[in-house]
Amino acid sequence: MIDAPEPKTRSLVDEYCLQLGILLERRTTQLALIASKEQAQRAAALAEEAMRQAQEADRAKTQFLANMTHELRTPLNAIIGFSEIIQAAARQADTAEHASYIRDAGVHLLGILNGVLDLARIEAGRLPLDEQAVSVEELSRRLSARCGAAPPRSGSRPPALATWAAWYGSTRHVWRRR
Numbered sequence: 001m002i003d004a005p006e007p008k009t010r011s012l013v014d015e016y017c018l019q020l021g022i023l024l025e026r027r028t029t030q031l032a033l034i035a036s037k038e039q040a041q042r043a044a045a046l047a048e049e050a051m052r053q054a055q056e057a058d059r060a061k062t063q064f065l066a067n068m069t070h071e072l073r074t075p076l077n078a079i080i081g082f083s084e085i086i087q088a089a090a091r092q093a094d095t096a097e098h099a100s101y102i103r104d105a106g107v108h109l110l111g112i113l114n115g116v117l118d119l120a121r122i123e124a125g126r127l128p129l130d131e132q133a134v135s136v137e138e139l140s141r142r143l144s145a146r147c148g149a150a151p152p153r154s155g156s157r158p159p160a161l162a163t164w165a166a167w168y169g170s171t172r173h174v175w176r177r178r
Helices: 007-089 093-124 136-147 161-168
Strands: none
Touching: 007 093
């Protein structure tokens, strides 16, 4: 028959097991932290690679826009130039009018292409922006002309606010009495 250990011996064994459990728990926690750190480092490396690829794609898009815009501007300038020649040399009014339509459409398209090129330059950091004071009255007149809206005549009351909001997409306008 086996004799039961003495209470003092049992408490030393229990203490030893408790300390072993604490050490094992610490080591498990350390291993979990190391695994989490390695996982975070892998995720950071993947994120950096994705960021690098996105920046490279953005540069390629900007370069494509700049190249394409230049490629389109050259023939468009030729179309505009020849339409002006046709308009000037036209003997019939309708031919001159048709040449005028071609020219106006070409000039409009050229303006759009120039805007795209400017946007590509801004994105590439190659177009410095120049802040300038702007005449709100002149800007309003140009916007009305571009949108096909008739500007208010001198001395007339401004059109209804809803009309201006529809024309300009905003209810904030400055009116100056003459």
